[in-house]
Amino acid sequence: EESFGVPESTRIPFEVQVETPQAIVGVKGEAEPARILAAGQGRILSLHYGTYDYSASLGVDAAEQSMEHPVADHAKDVLQVATTAVGVELSDGSTNRIPVGSPEQILDGWRIHHRLVTRHLRRAVRQGWDLHAHQLVTRHLATIAYFRASWEVSAERLRDYVAGDETRWMDEPATAKAMSGYLLRAHACGAVTDEELATTGVSSGDLRTLLVTGRL
Incomplete structure (x- = not known):
């Protein structure tokens, strides 16, 4: 950067792969992701x-290695706390059970991948790996289904919150932030249309304000 005169405002970024337990907990018990x-x-x-290097390093047998193994959940919990505090993305691992072969084998691979993608979305992990092009099918379907599932009730709750109506929900600013983020992501991925987003009675600009402050 110095040799080529790269401005400090455009420093080269990078991403970190976490594959060892020493990258989760240090020798003195520190949370290493924060460091x-x-x-x-x-x-x-x-x-x-x-997924696989981390669980293997802890002695998890190959048949038990998975994105939903308890050791995976513990590692991602620590990573999530560290990344959320500073606005860095967390990406879940991958599943090596790819949807190829006979129709039955493809369906089995799709079911596994769909379940795992949905699971990490529910855990507020928004990113993940796909190892095979066929997994893009279930990545898309799981993401759309997740954001379609609760957009209407989220829109209703947010509309009541902005109007100060507490007859059904007594939501706080922190929850308003979460609902705004959910609706904005739903719209960005195509799960919610412009018309559906407008049913909140809140503009996209105000949704972004709510996402940051929880208030208008």
């Missing part, structure tokens, strides 16, 4: 959980 992010000095865009 990794601090060492990155603002350059780190995301931390990626490495």
Whole structure:
């Protein structure tokens, strides 16, 4: 950067793959992801959980290695706390059960992938790996289904919140932030149309304000 005169405002960013237990808990019990992010000095865009290397390093047998194994959940919980605090993305790992072969084998692979994508969306992990082009089908379907599932009640609750109506929900600013983020992501991925988003009675600009402050 110095040699080529790259401005400090456009420093080269990078991403970190987390594949060892030492990257989760240090020798003195420290939460290592926070130390990794601090060492990155603002350059780190995301931390990626490495499903198979991480679980293998803990002695998990191959048949039990999975994005939903308890050791995976613990690691991602620690990563999520560290990344959320500084606005860095967290990416879930991958499943190596790819949807290829006979129709039955493809369907089985799709069911597994769909379940895992939905699971990490529910855990507020918005990113993930796909190892095979066929997994893009269930990535798309699971994402759209997740954001279609609750957009209407989220829109109703947010509309009541902005209007000060507490007859059905007594939501707080923190929840308003969460609902705004959900609706904006639903719209961005195509799960919610412009017309549907407008039923909140709140403009997209105001939704972004709510996302930051929880208030208008």
